[in-house]
Amino acid sequence: EATAARRDTYYAASQQKFVPFKDPIVFKKGSMQYLWDAEGNKYTDLLGMNVCISVGHSHPRVVSAAMEQAQELTHCTTMFHHPVPAHFAEEFAATMPKGKDDNIEWVVHFTNSGSEAVDLAMAVARTFTGNLDLLALRSGYHGPTSGAQSITGIANFRHPGMSGNVAFVPEPNQYRGIFGKGADPYLDEIDQTIRAATTGRVAGIFVESVQGYGGIIEMPKGYMSGAAERVRAAGGLYIADEVQSGFGRTGDNMWGFEADGVIPDIVVMAKGIGNGFPLGAVVTQKHIAAPMAEKFMFHTYGANPTCCAAGRAVLAVIRDEKLQPNAKNVGNALLARLKDLQDKHKAIGDVRGRGLMLAIEMVKDRKTKEPDPETTAAVFENCRESGLILSKSGQYQSVLRMVPPLCLSMDDVDTVANGLDRAFSALR
Numbered sequence: 101e102a103t104a105a106r107r108d109t110y111y112a113a114s115q116q117k118f119v120p121f122k123d124p125i126v127f128k129k130g131s132m133q134y135l136w137d138a139e140g141n142k143y144t145d146l147l148g149m150n151v152c153i154s155v156g157h158s159h160p161r162v163v164s165a166a167m168e169q170a171q172e173l174t175h176c177t178t179m180f181h182h183p184v185p186a187h188f189a190e191e192f193a194a195t196m197p198k199g200k201d202d203n204i205e206w207v208v209h210f211t212n213s214g215s216e217a218v219d220l221a222m223a224v225a226r227t228f229t230g231n232l233d234l235l236a237l238r239s240g241y242h243g244p245t246s247g248a249q250s251i252t253g254i255a256n257f258r259h260p261g262m263s264g265n266v267a268f269v270p271e272p273n274q275y276r277g278i279f280g281k282g283a284d285p286y287l288d289e290i291d292q293t294i295r296a297a298t299t300g301r302v303a304g305i306f307v308e309s310v311q312g313y314g315g316i317i318e319m320p321k322g323y324m325s326g327a328a329e330r331v332r333a334a335g336g337l338y339i340a341d342e343v344q345s346g347f348g349r350t351g352d353n354m355w356g357f358e359a360d361g362v363i364p365d366i367v368v369m370a371k372g373i374g375n376g377f378p379l380g381a382v383v384t385q386k387h388i389a390a391p392m393a394e395k396f397m398f399h400t401y402g403a404n405p406t407c408c409a410a411g412r413a414v415l416a417v418i419r420d421e422k423l424q425p426n427a428k429n430v431g432n433a434l435l436a437r438l439k440d441l442q443d444k445h446k447a448i449g450d451v452r453g454r455g456l457m458l459a460i461e462m463v464k465d466r467k468t469k470e471p472d473p474e475t476t477a478a479v480f481e482n483c484r485e486s487g488l489i490l491s492k493s494g495q496y497q498s499v500l501r502m503v504p505p506l507c508l509s510m511d512d513v514d515t516v517a518n519g520l521d522r523a524f525s526a527l528r
């Protein structure tokens with residue numbers, strides 16, 4: 101209560117808005133996929149504290165890597181050399197696809213957050229191509245800085261004066277997209293938009309390989325590669341936003357874009373890269389980054405060794421604990437259970453996702469697919485009673501999004517499915 105009161109009094113309205121439960125939870129402790137509140141109640145964290153917790157809350161290897169580094173030298177600004185971020189950049193570059201001729205030279209610029217990485221990617225794309233216009237998807241989310249807002253399609257996240265030189269294309273939502281299923285009509289729309297709403301020459305397109313806040317919208321087969329082709333034909337770059345869909349979360353690959361065989365010109369990442377430590381990165385090809393040498397882009401805490409030490413441990417844990425195949429297996433098992441729930445509860449219009457990036461969408465009527473944000477909010481509250489933390493998302497706030505730490509286990513699948521079943525059964 102004291103925490104809630106302090107928050108009410110001293111937090112600005114802009115930061116209070118996101119208190120999700122009617123009766124707030126004060127968290128005290130986390131371990132792997134679990135959280136405990138101040139009263140000792142245990143929860144399964146299906147939100148991964150906003151997709152940041154990739155390998156598990158307070159993972160011992162990540163915590164000790166960061167602590168050891170913080171004790172030796174907490175911060176070293178990028179004007180000076182330090183081995184940890186340099187090693188991390190090398191390890192990161194190695195996670196990227198090599199290309200058919202095995203000759204792509206990946207380079208990394210570390211930032212503190214996803215939106216900083218997005219802003220930098222916008223600058224790189226505009227500088228490299230000499231073009232100004234960008235394309236983005238209507239239900240996409242890319243962050244709160246002015247640049248990132250300008251390419252964010254979800255209206256609630258956009259504020260006055262943040263737009264400019266950005267044209268939006270409809271997302272290829274396979275459940276309720278305006279052109280129905282498949283990739284082709286949505287790809288044609290990219291061409292149309294370039295012709296009708298840009299100068300004809302573009303700097304690039306930003307695509308989340310699986311949209312997160314948009315409500316777990318997977319790009320259908322052929323969309324990412326097709327979008328890259330069309331945008332490149334207009335002089336632009338393909339920019340993959342892997343802030344939510346990266347780090348093995350989708351199960352089949354380390355990066356979401358790999359599902360479509362596309363090799364992006366720029367990849368933007370954050371969240372899961374630091375397992376809770378503030379870290380982001382723009383990974384791009386050497387020749388694309390080169391013109392930025394003429395223009396300073398300096399993030400004071402970028403490449404901070406403490407965060408980078410945590411990031412190195414995250415990459416090692418994903419590999420050593422085989423978290424990508426775990427995301428695939430556990431994700432498949434959970435998706436199957438969500439489908440059973442869909443058979444049982446008529447409020448569920450759609451279940452979807454890949455790996456540990458899953459969603460349930462609520463509708464008032466399965467035929468009309470009218471979104472049901474009220475039922476979504478009620479199930480969300482009921483889930484708390486079942487010890488499940490998840491999030492409401494989607495353009496209509498009618499989607500329950502599940503993006504847990506990648507160490508979620510088969511035993512948890514039972515807990516989650518049974519808890520969700522109780523939450524739906526308790527609806528009146």
Ligand code: PMP
Pocket residue numbers: 212213214215216218241242243244308312313341342343344370371380
């Ligand atoms: N891109 C995507 C897909 C995101 O989900 C987010 C954050 N939710 C961002 C970019 C921005 O990241 P940050 O909040 O770290 O600035």
